[in-house]
Amino acid sequence: MDNKKACSSNSSSSSRTQKQESEVIRKGPWTMEEDLILMNYISIHGEGVWNNLAQSAGLKRTGKSCRLRWLNYLRPDIRRGNITPEEKLLIIDLQARWGNRWSKIARQMPGRTDNEIKNYWRTRIQKKEAAVVVLKQSEEISIREEYDCYDDNNNNNIKYDQNSSMMQMTEMSMDQKSLPPVYISPVDDDFLPDPSSAQSSDCLWGVDDLWSMH
DNA sequence: AATTCCTGCAACCGCATGCGT
DNA sequence: GACGCATGCGGTTGCAGGAAT
Numbered sequence: 001m002d003n004k005k006a007c008s009s010n011s012s013s014s015s016r017t018q019k020q021e022s023e024v025i026r027k028g029p030w031t032m033e034e035d036l037i038l039m040n041y042i043s044i045h046g047e048g049v050w051n052n053l054a055q056s057a058g059l060k061r062t063g064k065s066c067r068l069r070w071l072n073y074l075r076p077d078i079r080r081g082n083i084t085p086e087e088k089l090l091i092i093d094l095q096a097r098w099g100n101r102w103s104k105i106a107r108q109m110p111g112r113t114d115n116e117i118k119n120y121w122r123t124r125i126q127k128k129e130a131a132v133v134v135l136k137q138s139e140e141i142s143i144r145e146e147y148d149c150y151d152d153n154n155n156n157n158i159k160y161d162q163n164s165s166m167m168q169m170t171e172m173s174m175d176q177k178s179l180p181p182v183y184i185s186p187v188d189d190d191f192l193p194d195p196s197s198a199q200s201s202d203c204l205w206g207v208d209d210l211w212s213m214h
Numbered sequence: 215a216a217t218t219c220c221t222g223c224a225a226c227c228g229c230a231t232g233c234g235t
Numbered sequence: 236g237a238c239g240c241a242t243g244c245g246g247t248t249g250c251a252g253g254a255a256t
Binding site for chain 1: 240241242243244245246249250
Protein backbone atom coordinates (compact mmCIF):
# COMPACT_ATOMS: atom_id res chain seq x y z
CA MET A 1 0.00 0.00 0.00
CA ASP A 2 2.21 2.73 1.21
CA ASN A 3 4.99 0.98 -0.44
CA LYS A 4 3.46 2.47 -3.52
CA LYS A 5 4.66 5.78 -2.20
CA ALA A 6 8.16 4.49 -2.26
CA CYS A 7 7.72 2.87 -5.62
CA SER A 8 5.79 5.54 -7.34
CA SER A 9 7.37 8.84 -8.04
CA ASN A 10 4.03 10.59 -8.43
CA SER A 11 2.63 10.01 -4.99
CA SER A 12 0.99 13.21 -3.83
CA SER A 13 1.36 12.30 -0.18
CA SER A 14 5.08 11.92 -0.41
CA SER A 15 7.00 14.62 1.32
CA ARG A 16 9.44 14.71 -1.54
CA THR A 17 8.67 16.42 -4.79
CA GLN A 18 8.38 14.35 -7.92
CA LYS A 19 11.58 15.76 -9.26
CA GLN A 20 13.51 15.00 -6.13
CA GLU A 21 12.17 11.47 -5.98
CA SER A 22 12.82 10.73 -9.61
CA GLU A 23 16.40 11.76 -9.00
CA VAL A 24 16.71 9.31 -6.16
CA ILE A 25 14.88 6.22 -7.34
CA ARG A 26 16.44 4.39 -10.23
CA LYS A 27 14.27 2.36 -12.58
CA GLY A 28 14.83 0.13 -15.54
CA PRO A 29 17.40 -2.53 -16.19
CA TRP A 30 19.89 -3.36 -13.49
CA THR A 31 23.57 -2.71 -14.03
CA MET A 32 26.33 -5.13 -13.21
CA GLU A 33 27.48 -2.87 -10.38
CA GLU A 34 24.03 -2.86 -8.85
CA ASP A 35 23.83 -6.63 -9.09
CA LEU A 36 27.17 -7.01 -7.37
CA ILE A 37 26.25 -4.60 -4.62
CA LEU A 38 23.01 -6.45 -3.99
CA MET A 39 24.67 -9.86 -4.01
CA ASN A 40 27.44 -8.73 -1.68
CA TYR A 41 25.03 -7.13 0.71
CA ILE A 42 22.73 -10.14 0.88
CA SER A 43 25.60 -12.57 1.28
CA ILE A 44 26.72 -10.61 4.31
CA HIS A 45 23.46 -9.50 5.86
CA GLY A 46 20.96 -11.90 4.42
CA GLU A 47 17.57 -11.18 2.87
CA GLY A 48 14.72 -9.29 4.37
CA VAL A 49 13.54 -5.75 5.15
CA TRP A 50 14.06 -4.86 1.56
CA ASN A 51 13.56 -1.13 1.88
CA ASN A 52 16.24 -0.94 4.53
CA LEU A 53 18.40 -3.24 2.49
CA ALA A 54 18.19 -1.01 -0.54
CA GLN A 55 19.06 2.01 1.52
CA SER A 56 21.82 0.38 3.54
CA ALA A 57 23.41 -1.14 0.49
CA GLY A 58 23.46 2.24 -1.16
CA LEU A 59 21.26 1.15 -4.01
CA LYS A 60 19.07 3.81 -5.53
CA ARG A 61 16.31 1.28 -5.96
CA THR A 62 13.10 0.50 -4.15
CA GLY A 63 13.00 -2.45 -1.84
CA LYS A 64 10.53 -4.05 -4.17
CA SER A 65 12.88 -3.73 -7.08
CA CYS A 66 15.73 -5.26 -5.08
CA ARG A 67 13.57 -8.13 -3.92
CA LEU A 68 12.40 -8.83 -7.45
CA ARG A 69 15.90 -8.71 -8.86
CA TRP A 70 17.18 -11.06 -6.21
CA LEU A 71 14.32 -13.53 -6.42
CA ASN A 72 14.04 -13.60 -10.18
CA TYR A 73 17.62 -13.33 -11.26
CA LEU A 74 20.42 -13.26 -8.72
CA ARG A 75 19.53 -16.06 -6.32
CA PRO A 76 22.18 -18.76 -6.59
CA ASP A 77 19.68 -21.60 -6.74
CA ILE A 78 17.91 -20.35 -9.83
CA ARG A 79 17.88 -22.78 -12.71
CA ARG A 80 18.79 -21.31 -16.05
CA GLY A 81 17.93 -22.60 -19.46
CA ASN A 82 15.01 -24.20 -21.19
CA ILE A 83 11.90 -25.41 -19.52
CA THR A 84 12.10 -29.18 -19.84
CA PRO A 85 9.22 -31.28 -21.17
CA GLU A 86 8.65 -32.58 -17.66
CA GLU A 87 8.51 -29.08 -16.29
CA LYS A 88 6.17 -28.03 -19.05
CA LEU A 89 3.78 -30.85 -18.26
CA LEU A 90 3.98 -29.94 -14.60
CA ILE A 91 3.18 -26.32 -15.36
CA ILE A 92 0.20 -27.34 -17.47
CA ASP A 93 -1.02 -29.71 -14.81
CA LEU A 94 -0.61 -27.33 -11.91
CA GLN A 95 -2.07 -24.40 -13.82
CA ALA A 96 -5.12 -26.49 -14.62
CA ARG A 97 -5.43 -27.39 -10.97
CA TRP A 98 -4.63 -24.09 -9.31
CA GLY A 99 -5.15 -21.49 -11.99
CA ASN A 100 -2.76 -18.56 -12.19
CA ARG A 101 -1.25 -19.15 -8.77
CA TRP A 102 2.22 -18.72 -10.15
CA SER A 103 4.07 -18.45 -6.89
CA LYS A 104 2.38 -21.60 -5.66
CA ILE A 105 3.25 -23.37 -8.89
CA ALA A 106 6.81 -22.09 -8.68
CA ARG A 107 7.19 -23.62 -5.23
CA GLN A 108 6.64 -27.02 -6.81
CA MET A 109 9.43 -26.34 -9.26
CA PRO A 110 12.68 -25.70 -7.42
CA GLY A 111 14.88 -23.23 -9.18
CA ARG A 112 12.13 -21.75 -11.29
CA THR A 113 10.62 -18.39 -10.50
CA ASP A 114 6.99 -17.42 -10.62
CA ASN A 115 7.85 -14.72 -13.12
CA GLU A 116 9.55 -17.21 -15.40
CA ILE A 117 6.67 -19.66 -15.21
CA LYS A 118 4.15 -16.90 -15.76
CA ASN A 119 6.01 -15.63 -18.79
CA TYR A 120 6.38 -19.13 -20.15
CA TRP A 121 2.70 -19.81 -19.74
CA ARG A 122 1.64 -16.59 -21.37
CA THR A 123 4.04 -16.63 -24.27
CA ARG A 124 4.03 -20.32 -25.12
CA ILE A 125 1.12 -22.22 -23.74
CA GLN A 126 -1.65 -19.67 -23.52
CA LYS A 127 -0.90 -18.37 -26.97
CA LYS A 128 -1.23 -21.83 -28.42
CA GLU A 129 -4.42 -22.40 -26.49
CA ALA A 130 -5.78 -19.19 -27.96
CA ALA A 131 -4.78 -20.35 -31.41
CA VAL A 132 -6.65 -23.60 -30.84
CA VAL A 133 -9.75 -21.68 -29.74
CA VAL A 134 -9.56 -19.45 -32.81
CA LEU A 135 -9.16 -22.51 -34.98
CA LYS A 136 -12.17 -24.11 -33.37
CA GLN A 137 -14.18 -20.93 -33.84
CA SER A 138 -13.24 -20.64 -37.48
CA GLU A 139 -14.16 -24.27 -37.93
CA GLU A 140 -17.48 -23.51 -36.32
CA ILE A 141 -18.03 -20.58 -38.66
CA SER A 142 -17.20 -22.64 -41.69
CA ILE A 143 -19.50 -25.39 -40.49
CA ARG A 144 -22.25 -22.82 -39.95
CA GLU A 145 -21.66 -21.43 -43.41
CA GLU A 146 -21.80 -24.91 -44.77
CA TYR A 147 -24.97 -25.46 -42.84
CA ASP A 148 -26.47 -22.16 -44.06
CA CYS A 149 -25.55 -23.03 -47.60
CA TYR A 150 -27.11 -26.39 -47.17
CA ASP A 151 -30.11 -24.67 -45.63
CA ASP A 152 -30.38 -22.23 -48.54
CA ASN A 153 -30.10 -24.94 -51.09
CA ASN A 154 -32.63 -27.11 -49.37
CA ASN A 155 -34.95 -24.49 -48.12
CA ASN A 156 -37.96 -26.52 -48.93
CA ASN A 157 -36.62 -29.75 -47.68
CA ILE A 158 -34.77 -28.84 -44.58
CA LYS A 159 -37.60 -29.43 -42.20
CA TYR A 160 -37.94 -32.90 -43.56
CA ASP A 161 -34.26 -33.53 -43.22
CA GLN A 162 -34.00 -32.87 -39.54
CA ASN A 163 -33.14 -36.43 -38.85
CA SER A 164 -30.97 -37.00 -41.81
CA SER A 165 -27.53 -38.31 -41.16
CA MET A 166 -26.08 -35.12 -42.55
CA MET A 167 -27.97 -33.03 -40.12
CA GLN A 168 -27.17 -35.27 -37.25
CA MET A 169 -23.54 -35.14 -38.09
CA THR A 170 -23.59 -31.38 -38.36
CA GLU A 171 -25.40 -30.96 -35.08
CA MET A 172 -23.05 -33.27 -33.37
CA SER A 173 -20.18 -31.20 -34.64
CA MET A 174 -21.83 -28.07 -33.38
CA ASP A 175 -22.28 -29.61 -29.98
CA GLN A 176 -18.68 -30.48 -29.87
CA LYS A 177 -17.77 -26.96 -30.78
CA SER A 178 -19.84 -25.62 -27.95
CA LEU A 179 -18.00 -27.62 -25.39
CA PRO A 180 -15.73 -25.66 -23.15
CA PRO A 181 -12.23 -25.40 -24.55
CA VAL A 182 -10.32 -28.54 -23.78
CA TYR A 183 -6.63 -28.31 -23.44
CA ILE A 184 -4.96 -29.69 -26.51
CA SER A 185 -1.31 -30.25 -26.04
CA PRO A 186 0.41 -28.02 -28.54
CA VAL A 187 2.74 -29.47 -31.04
CA ASP A 188 5.87 -29.42 -29.10
CA ASP A 189 8.27 -27.26 -30.91
CA ASP A 190 8.94 -26.01 -27.42
CA PHE A 191 10.66 -29.24 -26.67
CA LEU A 192 13.22 -28.46 -29.26
CA PRO A 193 16.23 -26.51 -28.15
CA ASP A 194 15.26 -22.87 -27.97
CA PRO A 195 18.17 -20.66 -28.82
CA SER A 196 16.37 -17.59 -27.57
CA SER A 197 16.04 -18.95 -24.09
CA ALA A 198 19.67 -18.84 -23.20
CA GLN A 199 18.33 -16.29 -20.82
CA SER A 200 21.38 -14.76 -19.34
CA SER A 201 22.65 -13.96 -22.77
CA ASP A 202 20.32 -11.00 -22.69
CA CYS A 203 22.70 -9.35 -20.31
CA LEU A 204 26.27 -8.65 -21.06
CA TRP A 205 27.08 -10.39 -17.82
CA GLY A 206 25.72 -13.68 -16.60
CA VAL A 207 24.80 -14.61 -13.07
CA ASP A 208 27.58 -17.16 -13.06
CA ASP A 209 30.01 -14.39 -13.86
CA LEU A 210 28.63 -12.32 -11.04
CA TRP A 211 28.88 -15.15 -8.55
CA SER A 212 32.42 -15.94 -9.60
CA MET A 213 33.32 -12.29 -9.21
CA HIS A 214 31.54 -12.26 -5.93
C1' DA B 215 21.09 -3.35 -46.46
C1' DA B 216 17.15 -1.16 -44.44
C1' DT B 217 12.86 -1.39 -42.42
C1' DT B 218 9.00 -3.45 -40.17
C1' DC B 219 7.01 -6.96 -37.47
C1' DC B 220 7.06 -10.38 -33.90
C1' DT B 221 8.55 -12.66 -29.74
C1' DG B 222 10.21 -13.34 -25.18
C1' DC B 223 11.81 -11.61 -21.03
C1' DA B 224 12.89 -8.31 -17.28
C1' DA B 225 10.92 -5.03 -14.66
C1' DC B 226 7.16 -2.14 -13.09
C1' DC B 227 2.54 -1.27 -11.14
C1' DG B 228 -1.42 -1.76 -8.32
C1' DC B 229 -3.78 -4.45 -5.14
C1' DA B 230 -3.97 -7.89 -1.37
C1' DT B 231 -2.31 -9.68 2.76
C1' DG B 232 0.17 -10.09 7.09
C1' DC B 233 2.06 -8.11 11.06
C1' DG B 234 3.26 -4.89 14.62
C1' DT B 235 1.75 -0.89 17.24
C1' DG C 236 -10.46 -2.31 15.76
C1' DA C 237 -7.76 1.16 13.14
C1' DC C 238 -3.69 2.43 11.19
C1' DG C 239 0.82 2.21 8.98
C1' DC C 240 4.34 -0.37 6.96
C1' DA C 241 6.59 -4.26 4.52
C1' DT C 242 6.10 -7.97 1.63
C1' DG C 243 3.87 -11.03 -1.77
C1' DC C 244 1.39 -11.73 -5.86
C1' DG C 245 -0.55 -11.46 -10.50
C1' DG C 246 -1.24 -8.54 -14.49
C1' DT C 247 0.82 -5.53 -17.67
C1' DT C 248 4.28 -2.96 -20.18
C1' DG C 249 8.62 -1.63 -22.48
C1' DC C 250 12.28 -2.93 -24.97
C1' DA C 251 16.00 -5.69 -27.11
C1' DG C 252 16.91 -8.89 -30.47
C1' DG C 253 15.69 -11.98 -34.08
C1' DA C 254 12.79 -13.03 -38.17
C1' DA C 255 10.50 -11.65 -42.13
C1' DT C 256 9.86 -8.65 -46.00
